[in-house]
Amino acid sequence: MLNQHPRRVTRADVAREAGTSVAVVSYVINNGPRPVAEATRQRVLDAIKKTGYRPNGIARALASGTTRTYGLIIPNIANPFLSSMAHSLQQEAFEHGQVLLLGDAGDNRQRELELINNLLHRQVDGLLYTSVDRHPYIELIQASGTPFVMLDRVDPALNVSAIRVDERAAAFQATRHLTEHGYRDIAIICGPREMLNTQDRISGWREALQTARLPVKEEWIFSTTYTREGGYQAACRMLEGTLPRALFATNELQALGCLRALSERGIKVPEEVALVCFNGTVESEFNVPSLTHVRQPVKAMAKAAIEMLKNWNGTPELREFSFDLLIGESCGCCPTLIK
Amino acid sequence: MLNQHPRRVTRADVAREAGTSVAVVSYVINNGPRPVAEATRQRVLDAIKKTGYRPNGIARALASGTTRTYGLIIPNIANPFLSSMAHSLQQEAFEHGQVLLLGDAGDNRQRELELINNLLHRQVDGLLYTSVDRHPYIELIQASGTPFVMLDRVDPALNVSAIRVDERAAAFQATRHLTEHGYRDIAIICGPREMLNTQDRISGWREALQTARLPVKEEWIFSTTYTREGGYQAACRMLEGTLPRALFATNELQALGCLRALSERGIKVPEEVALVCFNGTVESEFNVPSLTHVRQPVKAMAKAAIEMLKNWNGTPELREFSFDLLIGESCGCCPTLIK
């Protein structure tokens, strides 16, 4: 009972001021569920203005059983792809009167668990979730009965709602773009091997090479973290051996880290090493050289994710989105910039 | 009364199971405010485990008057500087048991207002706020009595709590670094002129030029939005006239957009045009060329901001932080990369 705010104006004050009952005040504020005479309605609105009344969202949430809040659990908001996704999700959610609780796990599995529990306690109306690793805490969420949508590939056996693009196909297409350039030695910089999305992306790469009848060399798989630093280090390792002619980086940060390492050795992209990457953002477009990249339809996916939470009925739904391969300068397609 | 979740286990169930009163269950969960005998405590804990009880955060918030939630209002989470700030804020807040409600205004003033109202209704324990423009909705927040900290420069007359770096000094130092290189023609790409932080940054630039006894040419102020696109367009405008020898971009996105425009014309950085920028992130470090930039101590600032909310007592406090000028390749200091 330690109400920190001095003395809040409550609905009772408004009712008193307007000379009506508290119920009517509610009806006015919520436009229902019962009709209100226009005259009364005006009196209430005036009273609200006069008293400076602000409905208490918490009390409303307790009484109505809905918090108008979705939780967003992601590995790290500082990742440009995730922040662009978070941006779109928030915009879309807000259109539906919902706000997002930000659960940034800081790439830490333990923290992720704490956040999920925390947001669940807060009675979020739904959860949007990208896990830091391949072992998402699905059961925990399911046990709570909270609507939730994975923003990531998950084990199909788990039978949960998810939105995603076919990452294997996207990786295939990205790599095929390189093979169509005629490049034969094509390495991959990928994420931790135990992660499903890493596996998908490697599969796509592998298949594209096989389709082009190119050898798949295990030593050309450079596994690292999904960070700039990771891409940088993977490239450094790569530079110790024979240089591939082309490179598929499985996220944008890795590609940028890799570019940095290459440029420090004076290796030109795309002239000496061509590059395509996965999950590019506007950052890829503006980079010099601009990156040829797989782009997910973030806005449409956000819209779908919010809709799925909204129309939740307990039966898992999988929505797969098409992706685009945006051509930049890094693959060698475009006329190179004057240097 | 449309409780969406089937039938929640409540404290009463736990009390019944443990053979105690509901009050004791509270005492156990909250470790207070009254002591509980160890034996009873165990019975309660067992009952909690057995029933799978989860405290309802909303009910707790209503009863206790604290939501354990802070609101974060920012122009756009997709801005790398802001997303790194959001990341640090969330990490720090979580250490204090608080979670952040994300209010991404989408660079829209109207939306910003809606978000503030929305989060205020939700009884956030505090608000962290960077406005999209120079007219923050201060009175609105103050009227609510909610603790709040501006994450931006505001009109000193407003008398609000804020954390910031001295942007004028930072801009001065960044520009001085260019004058010390011996560059004489130094342009500035800045944000909308009506914004205070733009004005501060312009002032710093101006003073640095004056200190170096260099002429300040009004036509070398290129005002645009704080985006990549803005930086790109400003650079294009600049390219229509005489090219300056050096350039101060007042945020990282503008610098990147500008770099793009320059490279499309085959203009080399730093050989032909040197560049420094404001509010760089790790992105500046990895860029090719790496950007010499002013770096704010984001983590320390986040820590301070959360502390200020926590220890809020109504009296405005201004905390100013020192900044770093991180030297990269874009200013011409470092040995240029082999190209």
Next chain:
DNA sequence: CTGAAAGCGCTAACAC
């Protein structure tokens, strides 16, 4: 050390 009970502010049946 424990229990009973009065709220917190609002929603929405149910009465009139």
Next chain:
DNA sequence: GTGTTAGCGCTTTCAG
């Protein structure tokens, strides 16, 4: 069309 009132699940005072 409007008023009354029983909850929502929890915190915390006050008695014992």
